[in-house]
């Protein structure tokens with residue numbers, strides 16, 4: 493009962509973009525994450541490059557190829573012409589298609605497979621021909637999994653935002669887990685693998701994995717970056733105090 497962890501670097505990129513300086517380094521933090529045992533790195537480039545820049549993609553590809561050849565690169569996003577060209581160049585091991593509108597602050601829903609399946613099917617086929625595993629962002633809806641399977645996807649990524657939003661309401665969390673679990677059951681029954689992501693944390697992951705023991709991968713950015721700041725703050729303040737000439 494273990495899921496692979498893919499570290500999403502969008503939040504690191506957003507911090508970097510506050511200045512015209514190269515830190516925090518997206519590839520540098522990616523290297524630390526992979527050296528610590530993460531299975532892969534996830535990025536979600538958006539058309540305005542407000543966090544991940546298009547130029548980050550070849551740099552992450554080169555990092556994985558040179559130093560972590562068994563790691564996986566997962567690129568998420570809406571399959572626009574521009575996105576598909578980025579993916580063709582970066583050759584990720586996994587592509588996760590997300591129905592994002594460029595004006596959305598973050599991803600907040602999965603595909604409508606009944607309505608958008610015809611649009612997705614040839615794109616899924618093309619990406620698979622390029623050698624990528626294809627995952628589709630999906631709401632917790634067991635009845636939608638048959639239409640998801642008809643697209644030819646390898647996996648779905650369950651959108652866990654509503655579950656993450658129940659962090660202060662254990663009763664509501666139970667209902668969300670059950671919906672996610674039933675959707676995973678339906679997907680697995682149809683031969684589709686199951687990933688999950690959005691607002692996952694150290695606290696809410698374990699019960700999810702108990703309900704979905706076959707969960708293949710979770711991609712985590714916001715909560716993981718928040719923890720990295722919190723748990724790295726003590727040593728960092730010490731380093732800066734030393735730089736101030738204090739003996740620590």
Ligand SMILES: CC(=O)[C@@H](O)[C@H](O)COP(=O)(O)O
Nearest residue numbers: 502536568590598599689690
């Ligand atoms: C699909 C998904 O849930 C993530 O890719 C999420 O959109 C991360 O991107 P941001 O952290 O930039 O919102």
Ligand SMILES: NCC(=O)COP(=O)(O)O
Nearest residue numbers: 689690691711712713714
């Ligand atoms: N696919 C979800 C993802 O990559 C990270 O989402 P979040 O942890 O930043 O909410």
